[in-house]
Amino acid sequence: MNKTHFIEHLRFALSAQLETAKMAAKTAHDTATHEENIAENKYDTLGLEAAYLAQGQAQRVNDCYLSIQQFEQSFKEVISDQVSVGALICVEYEAGTQAWFYMGPNAGGLVVEHKQFNVQVLTPHAPLGKALLNKHCDDEVTFNIAGKSQQLTIVNVL
The missing domain is CATH 3.10.50.30 (Transcription elongation factor, GreA/GreB, C-terminal domain)
Known part of the structure; x- marks a missing residue:
C-alpha cells in the first residue's frame, strides 16, 4: 500500500464530505428563508424547524473545514514504526x-x-x-x- 496515494484518496473523501455538507446547508437555508415557509399562526413551525436544520447544517460545514485542517496536520506527522495519529x-x-x-x-x-x-x-x-x-x-x-x-x-x- 502506498501511503502517499492513500492520503490523496482521503483528501478527496474529506473534500466530498465538505461539498455534501455545503449543498445540504444551502438547501436547508433556502428552505428556511423561502416565502412559503413563513408562519401563518403559532402552530405553523415549518419555518422554525427549517431554521434549526439550517443552523445544524452550517455547523456541519464548519466541522468539515476543521476536520480537513486537522487531517492536513496528521499527514505531516513523522513516520515511525509506532501507531500514532497519521499512521x-x-x-x-x-x-x-x-x-x-x-x-x-x-x-x-x-x-x-x-x-x-x-x-x-x-x-x-x-x-x-x-x-x-x-x-x-x-x-x-x-x-x-x-x-x-x-x-x-x-x-x-x-
Whole structure:
C-alpha cells in the first residue's frame, strides 16, 4: 500500500464530505428563508424547524473545514514504526483476514477505497484506536467491542 496515494484518496473523501455538507446547508437555508415557509399562526413551525436544520447544517460545514485542517496536520506527522495519529495500519484478525486502518484525528468510521482495499479511519478515542495506539508491528492486541473480546496482530505500520 502506498501511503502517499492513500492520503490523496482521503483528501478527496474529506473534500466530498465538505461539498455534501455545503449543498445540504444551502438547501436547508433556502428552505428556511423561502416565502412559503413563513408562519401563518403559532402552530405553523415549518419555518422554525427549517431554521434549526439550517443552523445544524452550517455547523456541519464548519466541522468539515476543521476536520480537513486537522487531517492536513496528521499527514505531516513523522513516520515511525509506532501507531500514532497519521499512521496507516494493517492488522490481521485471528481468522486470518486482514484490514487496513488510518489513525486520524477525527472522522472515525469514514471508509476510503484505495485500490482493492477499504481503509477505515479510526480515532484514538475508539476502542480499537485506543488498543492500537503506541503499539508496533508484530504486536498482538486484544480489545473489547460490545462485550466481545477480539484479538489481532499488527502486520504493518506506515
